[in-house]
Amino acid sequence: MMLQRHYAEHGLLLGGAWRTASDGATLASINPATEEHLGVIPQASATDVSEAISCAASGFDKMRALTAWERSALLRRVANLVRDRADILGRLVALETGKPIAQSVGEAIASAESLDWFADEARRIFGLSYESRVKGNRYLVHFEPIGVVAAFTPWNFPLLLLARKMAPALAAGNSVIVRPSVEAAGATMALVRCFTDAGFPDGSVNLLVGKANTITPVIMDDRRVAKISFTGSVAIGRQIVEQSAKTLKRVTMELGGHAPVIVHSDADIDAFAAQAALAKFRNAGQVCASPTRFYIHESIFDKAAAALVERTKSLKMGDPMNQATDLGPLTTGRRREAIERLIDEAVGDGAKILTGGMRSTSLPRGYYYEPTLVANPGAHTGLMNDEPFGPVGTLTPFSTMDEVITEANRLPFALAAYVFTRSLRKTHETTERLQAGVIGVNTFVAATAETPFGGSKDSGFGREGGPTAIREYLDTKFLNIALPDEN
Known part of the structure; x- marks a missing residue:
């Protein structure tokens, strides 16, 4: 009423x-x-x-x-x-x-x-x-x-x-x-x-x-x-x-965007996981600057992935009117159906769902979809090329700086990107080579009133x-x- x-x-x-x-x-x-x-x-x-x-x-x-x-x-x-x-x-x-x-x-x-x-x-x-x-x-x-x-x-x-x-x-x-x-x-x-x-x-x-x-x-x-x-x-x-x-x-x-996150071998894994879970699933992932493609150095991949999965599972999905809710429904049924298609294709191509990957069984009404993390999706799949705009993140290991920069910059989007490292040298090298209008280093805060927000290329x-x-x-x-x- x-x-x-x-x-x-x-x-x-x-x-x-x-x-x-x-x-x-x-x-x-x-x-x-x-x-x-x-x-x-x-x-x-x-x-x-x-x-x-x-x-x-x-x-x-x-x-x-x-x-x-x-x-x-x-x-x-x-x-x-x-x-x-x-x-x-x-x-x-x-x-x-x-x-x-x-x-x-x-x-x-x-x-x-x-x-x-x-x-x-x-x-x-x-x-x-x-x-x-x-x-x-x-x-x-x-x-x-x-x-x-x-x-x-x-x-x-x-x-x-x-x-x-x-x-x-x-x-x-x-x-x-x-x-x-x-x-x-x-x-x-x-x-x-x-x-x-x-x-x-x-x-x-x-x-x-x-x-x-x-x-x-x-x-x-x-x-x-x-x-x-x-x-x-x-x-x-x-x-x-x-x-x-x-x-x-x-x-x-x-x-639009399809923000890459580069997690270097010296990153603070606990700080990364805590921030990433909140940032990825804020507003059910319906954020143009949402971190989506997580590229994690191979030496810490298993540990970082496990930490992020644990943090993601701790999020509370439910009634948007509840102050304790971290994750509400998607705004439209069309958006949920698009997410399902992207994840089904990636899994059919060999990707592994680490957590989530389905509609909520405890919330049968509403456009709810579980917070989802997918490991090793093919670079050619829609999930790695089309902005998902929903509660799904991808995890991919990398070995060298050249390799991860090439993959991060591969898409026509250039809105936001994120870097996690304790090294000033890696900070400078990574941010100088990344194509994005907004870059967060050890943070996912992408916009404030006093800072410029926007992208280039197709963004x-x-x-x-x-x-x-x-x-x-x-x-x-x-x-x-x-x-x-x-x-």
Whole structure:
């Protein structure tokens, strides 16, 4: 009942007004832990999308009229509201996605941190002033907002991923149109409500919920939308980049990964195993930067594998609303079926399941799948080439640095990678040769508000977070000022 009322009180946000879809269309929201209906959400029509763009264009004029300090104060207000409502936001995320409640509340707090960071960055959009090659003249460089920004986000981090897009866009003085995944619509509504309650001008923040194949084409074809910030799969990212060419939209792409973990012979095995179990199975492995391909030096392979299996078996899988739960269900049944296909193929090819490898027998309802570790899968199998995006990790021994670097860099993904070693020399050599936008050494912490996050190759381009991210939402204007002769 909580979510049904929540959906009814919110819906689409167009020009500061919450409303239903213009044609009354709706979609069902499903609880992945029970497979029961949570309620119905609006399904935006093409007419609603066009109206949202018009509202955002008007909202952009209002945002441009605000000073940097006013934008900063608004974002700070949003961050405080998110903290105040973290328990409610976390509950919505847990109900809609199956993410354990402790992790869901943690995501809300991380979102507030991102909002705080860009509240500061709004006041640090520094231009340049320097001497011209002509005596007495000046060169000036200004950074200005680009216009209407469309933010497309998936369901795995519905609060954090959205905050990392909305915060820099609004800090820079733009307006935004949000299109979340339908699986986490209620959590997104609650986050967007924090922006309206904080006092952002009507039209500066707009929310569209519904099917991507209805919403995206209208946005991509409209020249009033200046930029797309997208987090999602490589396949959909390619389509958006292709479509952006028609109207020359700027794009930021945060796409998939298949993160390698290189565990050298001198690694602290206990520290590695403890961290790896938590990082691999956080959010049921539905994390683009999730460690997946574990390459362990042959001299410690058996010991490290046994330690990781032991830690994995100690994880508690169950009700996402339970504070003690480490691992909830996958968010969709489709995701679980994809994991099963990948593991079945690998095992059929000779790989060995060390733990897990099946649906939960103690939790017959919901999209649960046991945390799984697979040893020695073939390099040609789907599990070693396609992002699994689920609770499965692979373990493979290696003997030389050249061998493991070649294998780690073999895939077209280059988002995150991890290294475990006590040697500074190995740290430098490994990180210099790894192809990844984010590398953790003796840690799996891949992103914070103050650090840049993003990848290269098929993992996309552009960065979110850190001191340079706001530049993704600004245009550069050069002024060559020739002083007139006063005589």
